Amino acid sequence: MDMLSWTCPAPLRHQPRVVMGHGGGGAMSAELVDHIFAPAFGGEVLAQLGDAAAVTLGGTRLAFSTDSYVVRPLFFPGGSIGDLAVNGTVNDLAMSGARAAYLSCAFILEEGVEMPVLARVAEAIGAAARAAGVEVATGDTKVVESGHGDGIYVNTAGIGLIPAGVDLRPQRVVPGDVVIVSGAIGAHGVAVMSVREGLEFEAEIESDSAPLGGLVAAMLAVTPDLHVLRDPTRGGLAASLNEIAAAARVGVVVRERAVPVPPAVANACSVLGLDPMYVANEGKLVAFVPPEHADAVLAAMRAHPLGAGAVVIGEAVADHPGTVVARTGLGGTRVVDLPVGEQLPRIC
């Protein structure tokens, strides 16, 4: 194929080059998938890219997922690139209902990284893997010249069994489903941004980085009939709710006052000019649950340490399919859009 005569199968509307926003997990990332990756890789994968894939191998149903981690700085209050690399992929698998069993771990190291820093990241990966009950089974290391990396980039992929009878996907969401969030939002993004910007707040805000496989297992023990789970990472709760609304062709109504935002996070967000709905979380999930199971699932979540702050924040509705609406405290409503680009670059 001659590079000069080659043209995009469906050129991106806005950008002749990759910009930071294409990595933000919002509308620009979706455009990259829809116009570049999905046509190149084939149709089957279209609906799966960006989430854990459910695949069948030897008669066994597996969840399979990957993420690269480029967070800056490598260490921040409450975590590091190491535990993010474990928890992020463990959580992607958990959103399929799967307990992560094995991870791969691949490093792209920049020449000159101090060996103790690398060792400290490796230690964090090992500790997080043990905490999540997952084994690092295979790995790879590449080194690039100084000026072609940023210290340490980590990729993990993970596999885990999907329990029988569990079928979590946005297409199963129907009007009337209850929307539950597992706890307070916004801590991860604010923790990373505050250290990056050198800001100090009255109370130090720590990342919520945590593995959600146990919480999901506790929820599935109530009923396998949950409809969809998402961990609201890049793009925050707003991105997760919009993706679900679009894929399920339902509207979503959120009671703004019900969304738990710690005062310290709300304060930091106002200083940083951020909306907590768009800030990344690394230890939270949002669930769409049939109303007949909502009370029992909520109780099971609250009985788990990582779901102690679980609350109902809204519901799926038949009106305005594909659109997320927030009811404000004053009785008004506003549309909660899918973020376009990247509010917080390199947050995970």
Added chain:
Amino acid sequence: MDMLSWTCPAPLRHQPRVVMGHGGGGAMSAELVDHIFAPAFGGEVLAQLGDAAAVTLGGTRLAFSTDSYVVRPLFFPGGSIGDLAVNGTVNDLAMSGARAAYLSCAFILEEGVEMPVLARVAEAIGAAARAAGVEVATGDTKVVESGHGDGIYVNTAGIGLIPAGVDLRPQRVVPGDVVIVSGAIGAHGVAVMSVREGLEFEAEIESDSAPLGGLVAAMLAVTPDLHVLRDPTRGGLAASLNEIAAAARVGVVVRERAVPVPPAVANACSVLGLDPMYVANEGKLVAFVPPEHADAVLAAMRAHPLGAGAVVIGEAVADHPGTVVARTGLGGTRVVDLPVGEQLPRIC
């Protein structure tokens, strides 16, 4: 953990910082695994890091492997980072006897990459996946600022079924095993280096990048009782033979004149100051086969398009365990060491 007071569990002997050689797949890479990653991640994984892991999930035996690809330039005679990213991981799985079923694909993009270049890489991934009969099932995209990447880095992880009765690992190698290589060596490394260095040779040398799952299946159809397979990528045939000799505690004797090196590759190697035994291949394998099966396996390889040039190059011996020795054309012998650092940086 306080970063300043923290020290390596087992400090690397030679380097306080990461250098290019740690990514070369030789002794320095092994040291990183032994002293940093294996102690941090836990003992189970020690013997598996760097190769496909064999894991059992839901009663199913799977091969699971990952590699990041940082090859420079992105396009070279005979291939690109896109088909390397597919074939490299497909071949790692094939060395466990597994046919790759699903791949993950994660990009770390540098801000400013031209969209048609990204699309061309994605097209190459899709085409290589179709050729290998593997599906890209899940993915991720991150973007880093200009000066913190090098255009496009790709990570793939892969999973595939290990057929019943197949148990390929160096520990099964015994003295008397016949060493077979599937064809001529050295083309990939020379192809990449020649374009990088702007060298032109009489005949253009193309990378041998190819998926080996079909060739391995043809070999296993003869007998599941092959002992070990390796694809000699970074560090070349010398690294693969040394790793097997060390893990199997056998000696390996190679007849130097039997190792197939195309004249164009030999010529380029002498210009570039390279030893073909240490040059990366991306579409070749080396097999240790019980002598009673060697003729039939060799015939099956030669009947396959990717094994047409298969030849016996030596055998495993009880003498000098852990050491690879080449018999030269003049009747002498020389030790073929494990490469220490990196002869050809960023070759895959």
